[in-house]
Amino acid sequence: MNKTIVALDFSTKDEVLDFLKQFDEPIYVKIGMELTYACGLDIVKEVKEMGHHIFLDLKLHDIPNTVKGGMKNLAKLGVEIVNLHCAGGIAMMKAAIEGLEEGSVGGKRPLCIGVTQLTSTSKEAMNDELGIPGEVIDCVKLYAKNAKTAGLDGVVCSVHEAKAIHEVCGPDFLTVTPGIRLADDSKDDQKRVATPAFAKEEGCDHIVVGRSITKSANPKETYYQIEEMMK
Numbered sequence: 412m413n414k415t416i417v418a419l420d421f422s423t424k425d426e427v428l429d430f431l432k433q434f435d436e437p438i439y440v441k442i443g444m445e446l447t448y449a450c451g452l453d454i455v456k457e458v459k460e461m462g463h464h465i466f467l468d469l470k471l472h473d474i475p476n477t478v479k480g481g482m483k484n485l486a487k488l489g490v491e492i493v494n495l496h497c498a499g500g501i502a503m504m505k506a507a508i509e510g511l512e513e514g515s516v517g518g519k520r521p522l523c524i525g526v527t528q529l530t531s532t533s534k535e536a537m538n539d540e541l542g543i544p545g546e547v548i549d550c551v552k553l554y555a556k557n558a559k560t561a562g563l564d565g566v567v568c569s570v571h572e573a574k575a576i577h578e579v580c581g582p583d584f585l586t587v588t589p590g591i592r593l594a595d596d597s598k599d600d601q602k603r604v605a606t607p608a609f610a611k612e613e614g615c616d617h618i619v620v621g622r623s624i625t626k627s628a629n630p631k632e633t634y635y636q637i638e639e640m641m642k
């Protein structure tokens with residue numbers, strides 16, 4: 412399975428098709444809110460029909476009953492991964508799994524991973540704006556433990572927390588890490604960033620890469636260079 416998940420943060424179907432036509436084999440892609448809100452869930456079906464693996468990143472966060480119903484319908488799409496915000500709590504995460512199981516196709520539910528602290532959140536913002544005291548790593552570890560208790564398959568975290576999560580939740584608990592930047596990239600909105608080489612060192616299961624690939628002069632070449640770094 413490919414280690415790199417490419418974030419298809421585009422607003423039109425044409426851009427998605429232009430991007431994907433460069434690849435002559437299935438890759439792992441992430442479809443998030445930008446594309447879904449522009450094209451609807453039909454785009455998920457189309458990209459799936461092209462053979463690509465899909466992480467559907469809609470980051471659910473609501474009361475348990477609503478999340479259960481939402482996940483039940485998302486499970487029917489037959490994607491590989493869905494996600495939610497761990498901040499919704501253990502009852503919400505358990506309800507998500509129930510929904511996925513009820514809606515699953517052919518007895519196999521999508522993997523469900525929980526966003527711990529967004530990679531765009533710094534310690535200062537977490538302490539002063541979100542009102543969560545302490546170090547980011549401690550909050551991320553607590554959220555990961557909650558996710559495991561609820562029956563989730565893993566978490567979204569930054570590369571800097573992946574090793575600690577594997578120690579606390581076990582080696583099979585997935586760590587999916589965005590905030591990936593190549594050495595010469597600017598940091599922009601991301602705060603907890605790391606290179607693909609460091610992600611490999613830290614044992615991340617998958618990295619999520621958006622702009623470093625999609626805005627590269629040669630996206631296909633950059634994608635394969637990154638996949639090589641993760642091997």
Ligand SMILES: O=C(O)c1cc(=O)[nH]c(=O)n1[C@@H]1O[C@H](COP(=O)(O)O)[C@@H](O)[C@H]1O
Pocket residue numbers: 418420441443468470494526528529530531567568589590591601619620621622623
């Ligand atoms: O859930 C995510 O995928 C996610 C969680 C997180 O903490 N940080 C984060 O950047 N992401 C997503 O990962 C992608 C990162 O994109 P780039 O910053 O362009 O590489 C975006 O599509 C974000 O929505």
